[in-house]
Amino acid sequence: MLTRLRALMTKELLNILRDPKSRTVLIVPPIIQIFIFSFAMTMEAKNIHLGVLNLDAGRAGFELVQRFREAKTFTRILPLQGQAEIAPVLDEQQALAVLVVPVDFSRRLAAGSPTQVQLLLDGRKTNTAQIVGGYAQRILEGFLAEQAPGAASRMPAVLETRHWFNPNLEFMWYTVPSLICILSTVISLILTALSVAREREMGTFEQLLVSPLQPFEILLGKALPALFLALCSASLLLAIAIFVFRIPFQGSLTLLYGAMVVFLLAIVGIGLFISSLCMTQQQAILGAFVFMPPAVILSGFATPIENMPAWLQTVTGVNPLRWFLIIVRGVFLKDMPPGDVMTNILPMVVIALVTLTAAGWLFKRRMG
Amino acid sequence: MTADAHHSRRGRARRLKALIVKESLQVVRDPSSILIAFVLPLILLFLFGYGVSLDAREVRLGVVLEDTGPEARRLAGAFRATPFFDARTALNRRDLEADLISGRIRGMLVIPQDFAQTLNAPGVTATIQLIADGSETNTASYVANYASGTLTTWMIQEGLMADRAATPPVVLTPRFFYNAELDSRNSLVPGSLAIIMAIIGTLLTALVVAREWERGTMEALLATPLSALEIVIGKLVPYFVLGMASMAVCTAVAFFLYGIPYRGSLAALTVVSAAFLLTALGQGFLISTVTRNQFIASQAALVSAFLPAFILSGFVFEIASMPWIIRMVAQVIPARYFVTNLQTLFLTGDVWSLLRPNILILLVLAGVLLALTLKKTPSRLE
Amino acid sequence: MLTIESITKYFAGAPQPALDAITAEIRPGHITGLVGPDGAGKTTLLRLMAGLLIPSEGRLTYDGLDTAGDTQPLHAVMGYMPQRFGLYEDLSVIENLRLYADLRRITGTQRQRTFERLLAFTGLAPFQKRLARQLSGGMKQKLGLACALIKKPRLLLLDEPSVGVDPISRRELWRMVGEMLDGETTIVWSTAYLDEAEQCERVLLLSEGRLLYSGPPQRLTRRVDGRVYQLLGIPAAQRRRLLTEILERPEIRDGVVQGKALRFVMDADAKPPDPAAFGNGPETRIVPVPPRFEDAFIDLLGGGPGGDSLLARRTFERPASERPIVEARGLTKRFGAFTAVSDNSFAIRRGEIFGLLGPNGAGKSTTFKMMCGLLKPTAGEGFVAGLHLARAAAKARARLGYMAQKFSLYGDLTVQQNLLFFSGAYGLQGRAQQEAVAAMVDVFDLKSFLGTSAGTLPLGFKQRLALACAVVHQPDVLFLDEPTSGVDPITRREFWNHINGLVEKGVTILVTTHFMDEAEYCDRIGLIYRGRKIAEGSPDRLKAAARTPEQPDPTLEDAFIALIEQSDAREAAAA
Structure with a gap:
C-alpha cells in the first residue's frame, strides 16, 4: 500500500509542478499579493483632501485652519468661497470632508461664548469619514489647549492608554499575518478543488479506478501532496512576513506549524470535497467560488466577527479560516500559550475530519 | 455601396446572430452558468450584507478593580452600562491578562488602588490604565476612543466636572452627508455589489474560450468565414446580457430587501454597470483566451477575480491611505471605479461630473482587455 | 484545382x-x-x-x-x-x-x-x-x-x-x-x-x-502483383504461432490472420514456402490471392514489423486451464428508462481472444466498463480470475490491465513518469519496478521519448505507451477498448503481434474494435446490437451464418452488416 501511495503522490506532485504555467500560478501570485495587499490593507486615513470654508475674518479662524493645514492626514486643502460650493465638492469627491468656520468664530471665542465649527463628511465612505471626524476632533482639542492654556488641564481622572502586543498600532503587524492565512487558503483551493474534476475530464480517473488503488488511497494521494505544497507556500509567506516585513514573531513556531497542518488539511478536505462532487472543471470552479469569498468574509479578516449579528457569528464557527486567523495573530504577536492554541485547533480538527470523511465518502460512492 | 459590401455586411450580421444564439443555448443548457449568474451573487450579497460591518458594538472589555471602593465600582458600572462595551469585572489583573491573550477580551481597564484617593484629592489627577489588544489594531483604536468617552461621561455624571464649563468653548459638529445615520451597510452593500459583479463577470467567461479549444470546436469555427472579431463579439453579447440580468437582480435585492436608499436614475445605473461589466467579462475572456486550458484558467480566475477587487477597490480599505505605489496598482483595478460609482448612485444621485470620468476609465480598461483578447484570438492555429 | x-x-x-x-x-x-x-x-x-x-x-x-x-x-x-x-x-x-x-x-x-x-x-x-x-x-x-x-x-x-x-x-x-x-x-x-x-x-x-x-491506388497495388498468398488448411489453434513463424522468415514482407487462413506478402522474386514445412499434412495449401492496396502500402513502407513480440517473451507462462477466467452473467445496465446493456452473458477461457463487436452505441463500452468495475451493473454479475467484481473489487482489479478508448494517461507527465506511476499504482517497487519499466521501454521502443510529455507524443506512441501502462504489471487479463482506433496499419500489426504473443503465454484478452481485419484475430466474437448479444462464435462461424446465394464468400464486414440487418428484420417481424 505504501508503494501505491508513494506512486500516487509522486504522480500528483509531478502533475502540478511539471507545467510551468501551473508552477507560476502557485508561486508568483501569492508573493505579489502579500506585498501589495499588506500595504493596501490599512484602516488609517491618509492623503485626505479637505475643503475649508472659513467665513471668519479673525485671527482665531485662520489659526484653526492653519492647524488643519499642518496636520499630516490632510495633504490637500481646498479653500471654498461660499456655501454653494460645499455640495459639489463633496458630491464629486474632490474632498472627503469640508470644515466650516462660522462668521463670528473669533469674536465669540474671544468673548468666551460657546461656538461651533461644522465638519461635513462624505457618508459614502462611512469608515474613513468616521476616522477623519476623530482626527478633526483631536486637532480642535489641540487648538483649544493652545488658545486657553489651563482650561483643559487638570482633569479629575485621565486614561493612560497602552497597546499591548503592538505598541505603535502598526497596521502591518495585523495585516501581514492575516494575509498568510488568506493566501494559503487560496493556494490550497487551487491545488485541490479542480484536481479530481480535471482527471475526470481527461479520462485518467477511470484509469485510476481500474487499478487496485482503494478510494482512501486515491484520496490520500491527492490530499498529502496538496498539503505539502500548501505548507511550503505558507512557509514562504511566513518567511517573508518575518524577514522582509519584520513582523515580530513572539510565539512558538512548533505550535504555529501544528495548527497550520490541521488548518490546511481542513481546506484540502473542502477542496477535495468540491472536486469529487463536481463532474466538470466548470462546476468545480463554481464550487471553489461558493466557498472562498464567504470564507474570507466570515473569518474576521477584513472586519471583526464581533461586528456581525449573533446568529452569523455562530455560523462562522464552521469556517476553519476563522480559527486559524486567531491562532496566527495570537502566536505571532501575543505568544499565545498552548492551551489557547489548542482551543482554537479543536474546531479545525473537527472540520478537517468532517470534510475529509465527506470527500472520501463521495469518492467511494462515485466509484461504486 | 456595392452589392458585395452590402452582402457581406448582412452575412456578418447573420453570423454574429448565429454565434450569439449558439452561445445563449449553451448558457441555458449549462446549469452552472445560471448558478454563477443568479445563485452565487445572492449568496454573496447575503453574506456581504450581514458579514461585512464596520460598526463595532459591544466590544468585550475587562475591568480590574484594584480599588474596590464605591467610586471605582460606579466607574465599572458605567463601563458595564454603556452600549459600546460588554464589560466584566475582576479583582486581579492576572485573571484578565490570559483573556486578553486568548482574545476573549479586547482591552483591560485597570482602576488602581489609589483611585478614590487621588480622584478626591484636590490638585491631583487620578490615572486609570487602559491596556488594549494591539494585535487587533482597528479594535484597539476603537477601545481607546470609546473608553475615553465613557470616562468623560462618567465624570460629568458624577459632578466631578462641576468646576469647569459644562461644555468646551468650541464644539465640532460632524454631519455625515448622504448617510446621516452613518449606517455602514448603506455604503458597504453598494460596494459589495461591485465586488460580486467582479467575481461573477470574470467567472462567467473565464472558461468559455478555453473550453472551445479543449473540445476542438475552435478549430471548426476557424475554418468557417468567421473573423476573430466576430468570435469575440459573439461570445461577449450573451454573457453581457446575463451579467446585466444578474446585476439587476442584485440591485433589486439591495433596494427592496436591505432597504438601501437609491438616489440615482436607472439609466445611469445601466450605463455604469454596463461599462464595468465589460471590464469584468474582458478579464475572464483574456484569461481564457491566453491559457486555452480550463485548468490554468480556473486557477488564474481564483487568484485574480476576488481578492484584488476586494482589497484594492476602496470597498473596505481607503485607497487614498495606501502608499503611492499601491495607489498606482489600484488605478487599474476596475472594481474601484465601480465601487465609487455605485456608492454615489445609491447614496448621492446622478453626479455625472464624478460618474463620467469613471465610466470613461472603465471603458478604456475594457477596451484594452478586449483588444488584447482580440489580439490573442487567432484566425488560424498558429 | x-x-x-x-x-x-x-x-x-x-x-x-x-x-x-x-x-x-x-x-x-x-x-x-x-x-x-x-x-x-x-x-x-x-x-x-x-x-x-x-x-x-x-x-x-x-x-x-x-x-x-x-x-x-x-x-x-x-x-x-x-x-x-x-x-x-x-x-x-x-x-x-x-x-x-x-x-x-x-x-x-x-x-x-x-x-x-x-x-x-x-x-x-x-x-x-x-x-x-x-x-x-x-x-x-x-x-x-x-x-x-x-x-x-x-x-x-x-x-x-x-x-x-x-x-x-x-x-x-x-x-x-x-x-x-x-x-x-x-x-x-x-x-x-x-x-x-x-x-x-x-x-x-x-x-x-x-x-x-x-x-491511383490501383497503380500502387500492382507493385505486389503475384506476391500475395494465403496459407489454408491449418488448425485454428495454431494460427497465431504459424503467423509468428511466417513473419520471422526474411523473405516474407507482411502477414495477417484472415479467419482460419493466413495471408502473406512475399519479397519480390522470392518463392512461396513449401506448405509441407508447416507440418500439418496434406490439408495445408498455399494459394495465390489478388493483392489489396494495404499489401502494397505496407510493402512500400518497408514491410511489416516481423512476428516477434518482445513483450510476450518477457511475459511468464500461465498454466493452461479450461475454467473461464472472465465471465459475465446476465449483465444489465439501465440509465433511467434507457437500457444500455441487456442480459449480456459470456465466458472467456484462459489464453483466448474474445472480441466485442457492434455498431457505435450498441453497449460495448458499457459492457466493458462493467467488466472492469467502473460501472455497477443494474443486474447480473461479472467475474475476473474467479473474483467477484463487486465483492473483491481491488483484488480483481489487480489482476487486470485496462486500456481505455480515449487516451487517458497523464499528458503533463513524461513517458517515464507515467510508466513509473502506473507500475507503482499496481504495487511494483524497487528493482522489480525498475526492471518492469525498463522492459516496457525496450519492448515499445520508447527510449527516445522517455523525457517527452505523454500529451505531445505522436498518436502511435501514445497508444503504445497506453498499452505499456496497461501491461506493466503483467496482468492475467487484458481489456482493450478500441486499442488501435486511428492507428496506422504498421503500428496495428505491432499491437497484434504483442496481443498474439501474450495470448500464447496464457493471457486472456477482451477487445473491442471497428477494424474488421483485426476482428479476424479473435478466437470468438460476441456481436452486440442495441444492448443485446445477437450472435457469438468464431469469425468463420459468423461469416458462415451470413452466407447467402448472392454472397457466397462474405467478408467479416459483410457478415457484421448482414447479421445486424437480420436482427432488424426479426424485430420488425415481431413488431
Missing part, C-alpha cells in the same frame, strides 16, 4: 520538418485519399490546405486563392472537418446544423431543403432534438460531416472522419461524401482505413513528411 507547390512546414522546437517539399495536384471531381503512418504529416497538410496553418516554404493555391493569405474567400467555399470534430455537445442536432447554416449564410427555402436533405441523408431526422452529447460515435461523425456539407463546398477537407466509427456508419459516411461529387467539387479524405483509400480515385501517400506516392 488544388495545387501544392514544394510545401515545407517546420514547427518550432522540432528539428525535422513536419512536411518536406511536398508537390502535388489535387483535381476537382474526385475523392483524393490522404494516407500514411502516424506522424506522416497528414493533419498538417490538411490544415495548410484549410488555411489554418501557414507554410514555412512553398505555396498552396486553390483556384488561384493562396490558402495562406486569402483565407476569407477560401473559407467561404470550403468545408472542413477536423479530426476531433468540434460539435457543440450541449446543442441539439438541429441547433448544430442551424449554427453552421447561419455561419455559411444558408437562408430561406434553400435552408429548409438543405436540412431535410442532410437529416435524411444521415438518418438523424428522428433525433433532431437530441443533444449531440447523447449521440453515438457514428452519429456524431455523421452530424459533423453534415455540418461541413451544409453549404455545398467546392473544396471539402476531411481529417480521418471514420475514426472510431462502426462499419455500417463508415459505409454511410462514404456514401454521403460520394454524393457530393459533381465534377467540380474537390474532396480530400484522410484515413487510416486502407480499404477506404482503395476506393479513392487517387491517393497521396505520406511518410515522415515526405510524399512517397501520388496516383
